[in-house]
Amino acid sequence: MPTWTALTTLPEKIKAEALGAALEELMPEPTGVGVFEMEDGSGLWEVGAYFTEGPDEIALMLLAAAHGAKPFAISALPETDWVAHVRRELHPVNAGRFFVYGAHDADKVPAGRIGLLIEAAMAFGTGHHGTTQGCLEAMDKLLNAGNSFKNVADIGCGTAVLAIAAAKVLEGDVIASDIDPVAVEVALANAAANGVAGRVACVEAAGFDHVDLAARAPYDLVFANILKGPLIDLAPNMAAHSAANGHVILSGLLIDQAPDVTAAYVAAGFVLKDHREIGDWATLTLCRKDA
Template sequence: MTTFTALTTLDGKAPAEALGAAMEGLDPAPTGVGVFEMEDGSGLWEVGGYFDAAPDEVALALLAAAHGARPFAVSQLPEVDWVAHVKRELAPVEAGRFFVHGSHDADKLPEGRVGLLIEAAMAFGTGHHGTTLGCLRAFDRLLGAGIAPRNVADIGCGTAVLAMAAARCLPDAQIIASDIDPVAIEVAEANLAANAMAGAVTCVTAAGFEADPLARRAPFDLVFANILKGPLIDLAPAVADHTAPGGHVILSGLLTHQAEEVGAAYARCGFNPVASDEIVDWTTLVLTKSG
């Protein structure tokens, strides 16, 4: 089936969300609309739609003008079996003791490694991105230093690969994973089942810590937050409120030039730096709470 995309950028979350909502009324209607903050530090937001038929470019031009967006770029995507493509392209990832792989590479698990199965169709959060890889490496180093958290939260969990890593290595710990996107929670639960870990992690749909299960389990002695600069800074006071004194946080989703600003926001909330790891353009921070 032929797929068309229409993409544009504009300044500000609210205008971007308004444009995304307006796209739903197009004829032909998009099969899906996405609104995302760009990760290049520009402050721009990307709005995109997918269509089964060629979109009305005049209507798109009018929407862009009405919402102060750049003109839409319309493209026709080639017909590709993306799952098969991802299976070919996504080799297993090794991060310290962790080995993240698809089912097609299950037979390649090295002896003594902690295997984490993420299917190719659920490619976001497989460990290939520098942010997830950085978090896994940081967690591996904490474990190697003899730190064994007993109460762990994975905020913005995506595929829940970080929560699963914790569950594999900390069998006596309580682990909870949250994401603002209910689809991500469905993916997380599917991944847990695929890894024979159903029930090992509590999964909840929530923005940040805004869910009763998170409040009841706090304070945590390890918090993963692999999201973006803006939400990480906004979450700093809540992370401080929900982290035990002496507890650790592993933060990522940061371009390297953003790390200092995020670190400063957490320092103001009582966190001290432990480590910083750069992978290509991305940085992972490890901090500990004072007290």
């Protein structure tokens, strides 16, 4: 089935969300609408829609003008089985003691390594991105230094690769959360595929905004592999839900965004312990000061 995309940008979150809401009322109706902060440090927000029939270009032009956005860039995408394509293109990832692989590479898991089976799916976080790899390596470094964690949260979990990794090497239970219900379903399926279904709970939530997340606090290890803006907004809540001397591992950041995120967490009572870079991406490990 052919697919069309319509993309534009706006400088303010509120305006971008308003345009996104207006797109949902468009005819023909889009099959999906997304509003995302761009990761290039520009401060712009991308608004996009997907259509299974050609969109009304005049209506899109009027919507963009009415909301002060640039004209929509409209493209027709070729018919592609994207999941199959991604499976073919993804290669196993080494991240400390962890080895992230798809089922097509099950015979390549090295002896003595902790395998994380994560298939390509309609959710973020296959484990092959530099941010996820950075988080796995950061946890590996903490464990190598003799740290032990019994209460772990994975905020914005995507496919839950980080939560699954924690469940495979730590004694305590792990809770994962995501704002996307599809991601929660994928996370639960991945936990089962990796033999930790009973150890990883998954809930739909923004940040720590769920009764189960609040009930399990304080956490001695929290992952948050999301974006700069949400990470900064989350800093006070992260401090409130972290144990004294608890660690947080943060990513989803471009290298030049790391100083702003670090500053927000230092202001919230954390100390930077590690900063690693993979490609264009940074991963931060911080420890909450002993109250």
